[in-house]
Amino acid sequence: MSQDELPAPLADGFTMMLEGEEASHRLAQDFAVVMRTGDMLALSGELGAGKTTFARALLRHLAGDDALEVPSPTYTLVQTYETRPKATHFDLYRIGGEDDLVELGFEEAAETGLVLVEWPERSTLVMEEANIHLTLSGDSPERREATVLLTPEAAARVERSLAVRAFLRAAGHGTAHRRPFPADASARRYEHIENADASLVLMDAPANGPVSDAARLYAQTAHLAQEVLPFVALAETLEARGFSTPHIVAADLSAGLVLMEYLGDEGILDAAGRPIAERYEAAALCLAELHARPFGRHVETSDGLAYEIPDFDRAAMMVEVGLLVDWAFPRIKGRRASEEERAAFANVWNSVFDALAGTETNLLLRDFHSPNILWQGEREGCRRIGLLDFQDAMIGPTAYDLASLAQDVRVDMPAELEARLLAAYRAARSTAGPFDTPGFDAAYAAMAAQRATKILGIFVRLHERDGKPQYLRHLPRIRAYLRRTLGHPVLAPVAALYEEWGILADD
Structure with a gap:
């Protein structure tokens, strides 16, 4: 399966083919937009499989800086980046044992930010606690296989992100650069979508509804929208009346995804x-x-x-x-x-x-x-x-x-x-x-x-x-x-x- 298709979830993850280095970079973006404090990403694969390349792309995306210097931590063992959230990159190839993790500040890094770990097999702790495990295989950057194993909570986030990528692809923007907007009081999530000929905004608002009975009753009584249909209908109606609303480029109402004009x-x-x-x-x-x-x-x-x-x-x-x-x-x-x-x-x-x-x-x-x-x-x-x-x-x-x-x-x-x-x-x-x-x-x-x-x-x-x-x-x-x-x-x-x-x- 290539990255041009949405992978079918397996019982514990999925496998996809990455056709070229840009496909690897896009997958790193798709991970980065949904990663949060407490995530532990274990990166496995032989020498030359592309682990550091993937980690570099992910860290640059978290930092919002495509030129961020991201050296391999093979000799330093650990590198920390003031990204959002803070990220710490570990390479365990040369560690002598679990005690080395303590000296490297692994526990604190895992509690205060997210961690990326190359050669996680050298640590039983990492293999047990990682909630995302990515294994890269193949000796050519033009074609690699990526196998992803996830905990259920992480799987929901990653699969949603890959669904967003599939939606963008269907709208003609499959290779676009994704950048999340800062979160606010809303339950909706927004991304800035950019490519050579477009600057757009993605609204990600799945119609899950409030989780508690009290919250559900409040939302119903206060008439809070629980789907994207009201936004799309009102945006198009207001635009037709001569008001400046974001022009709707594409929408999947059942999935809660809207791609729209970026108003700056x-x-x-x-x-x-x-x-x-x-x-x-x-x-x-x-x-x-x-x-x-x-x-x-x-x-x-x-x-x-x-x-x-x-x-x-x-x-x-x-x-x-x-x-x-x-x-x-x-x-x-x-x-x-x-x-x-x-x-x-x-x-x-x-x-x-x-x-x-x-x-x-x-x-x-x-x-x-x-x-x-x-x-x-x-x-x-x-x-x-x-x-x-x-x-x-x-x-x-x-x-x-x-x-x-x-x-x-x-x-x-x-x-x-x-x-x-x-x-x-x-x-x-x-x-x-x-x-x-x-x-x-x-x-x-x-x-x-x-x-x-x-x-x-x-x-x-x-x-x-x-x-x-x-x-x-x-x-x-x-x-x-x-x-x-x-x-x-x-x-x-x-x-x-x-x-x-x-x-x-x-x-």
């Missing part, structure tokens, strides 16, 4: 991470243009597959704000909320949602803020705003997306800039037709507070459940936004409860 990496923040006011205002005007025209809930892909956009209904709003009670409240109080406290929380938010009856609704993109907006300076008008991450879009109060932008949770937005965006949006909407400014302002306050409340809970959860403490640094900013917003009369019950609970006090 220029956003709406400056080099120091501060908001560029003119670009934020352009984004607000783009929202005004989107909201000025009705957007039906029924959308279709170019292949005729239909998707019904859900409502941002009361159940979705309530389950989102409930994250504060589930996660932020215990962090502040040192205990879980009582049933009486939960009831009080539900009552004050229900009063806010009651006040939203009759407010304007239309398409809301749901996460319209700096990480998901790319500046398209060569385009004109609203098309200067590149839209990303809208698969969770809903039909709901239009004020939600403006609040998401003007109170960007990852950026310090001065009150003056927030007011400027509100004024620009109101003016554009009023010019386009009848517009209820007081009603919109009340909805804006309600949606800004609802979103900030939800994110307080999410960011604490990311820290405590998912081990991502970096999100805690945003909490003071989110509380500041709440303090700025809770003065609106529609939020008086929420303001009183948050004051009683100490929600707005910084840690």
Whole structure:
């Protein structure tokens, strides 16, 4: 079997033929994009079988540097690289015994990064603990056989990566260079796909769904997309309406794979991470243009597959704000909320949602803020705003997306800039037709507070459940936004409860 075919998994791995050195390099890329801290890759084969060549390609890919100097560790025995994750390359050909591994710092390397081990047969420990074992055979770099054995968990990752390569091949980009984007709070994975004539983005989002019943119930109630159909249908519909979304190049909806246009990496923040006011205002005007025209809930892909956009209904709003009670409240109080406290929380938010009856609704993109907006300076008008991450879009109060932008949770937005965006949006909407400014302002306050409340809970959860403490640094900013917003009369019950609970006090 050649690398031009997806290998059929065996009981404990697979075998493939590598036709030429470039095929070996591509296989190294396909491994590298899914390797993580704790992985141990054992590289077996006779002298000249290509072990060091494979290791060099993998390390260069992990480093994002095709010119990285990667000498053979035959004489030094070990080389460490500050890649992502950190990688340590061992050559055990000359070790005298297992004790040598201790002196080489093998255990620490395996715990703090990933390790690549040539001549693993010299160590019983490595042969027992390696979760990926690659054996290369053949005396010509033009044709080698690769046999791969994996643990079940590693097999799932590697086989998924090889499925991605097969998808790229079917789309005409089988020899493309793959580079993963840094991970974020999303469960989706993205790669930058490059070859001589294209620069694209791959979305890898298998429709596995949440693993726990609680997570599944939350996702269903909050209408979180569990497949890529919503993204593809909305991208194509928005593009047809004149908005800048990534053009869909290829998609395998059943596999959860989408290949799309790369919109670049220029956003709406400056080099120091501060908001560029003119670009934020352009984004607000783009929202005004989107909201000025009705957007039906029924959308279709170019292949005729239909998707019904859900409502941002009361159940979705309530389950989102409930994250504060589930996660932020215990962090502040040192205990879980009582049933009486939960009831009080539900009552004050229900009063806010009651006040939203009759407010304007239309398409809301749901996460319209700096990480998901790319500046398209060569385009004109609203098309200067590149839209990303809208698969969770809903039909709901239009004020939600403006609040998401003007109170960007990852950026310090001065009150003056927030007011400027509100004024620009109101003016554009009023010019386009009848517009209820007081009603919109009340909805804006309600949606800004609802979103900030939800994110307080999410960011604490990311820290405590998912081990991502970096999100805690945003909490003071989110509380500041709440303090700025809770003065609106529609939020008086929420303001009183948050004051009683100490929600707005910084840690």
